[in-house]
Amino acid sequence: MMKSIISAIAVTALSSGAALAQSVSAGFPDTVTQALKDFGHNAETTEDSYGDPMIEANYGDLKYAILFYGCKDNANCQDLQFRASFERGDGTTDEQIFGFNGEWMVGKTYVGTTGSAIIEHPIMGVDGMARASFERTLTRWVSAMEDFYKLLYES
Numbered sequence: 001m002m003k004s005i006i007s008a009i010a011v012t013a014l015s016s017g018a019a020l021a022q023s024v025s026a027g028f029p030d031t032v033t034q035a036l037k038d039f040g041h042n043a044e045t046t047e048d049s050y051g052d053p054m055i056e057a058n059y060g061d062l063k064y065a066i067l068f069y070g071c072k073d074n075a076n077c078q079d080l081q082f083r084a085s086f087e088r089g090d091g092t093t094d095e096q097i098f099g100f101n102g103e104w105m106v107g108k109t110y111v112g113t114t115g116s117a118i119i120e121h122p123i124m125g126v127d128g129m130a131r132a133s134f135e136r137t138l139t140r141w142v143s144a145m146e147d148f149y150k151l152l153y154e155s
Helices: 002-021 029-038 094-102 131-154
Strands: 023-025 042-047 053-059 062-069 079-086 108-111 117-123 127-130
Touching: 023 029, 023 131, 029 042, 029 053, 029 062, 029 131, 062 131, 079 131, 094 108, 094 131, 117 131, 127 131
Parallel strands: none
Antiparallel strands: 023 127, 042 053, 053 062, 062 079, 079 117, 108 117
């Protein structure tokens, strides 16, 4: 009987570890960084000016950051925000930047205080998000970021 209980505990512990390895959590920034790398992005975990985790990443020539929100004492974060900032191309208008919002489900665009063009995408409650769901979000983020970049430089 005791062997059965110990075996059951061991199996539960192993499967919990496997589930964590297969999920992405804002509370564990390295799971996000590793998922990015596994999906072909360059990524490094750093921290923002408040001491909260932050990921600096790029996919090809497009650089972006993932900011962590809902943190308690710079840890145990709950939410993520993808963010990219670009200098505006010649002739790109505010109307074009704001117009992007009506065409895309992923990515809110606006003009920053320095005049840069910014695209952001929040993800709330990232606590054990399946890697397949994260990959889908990441694919949509990259697509929106690429199209926003084209809007800025090819319009």
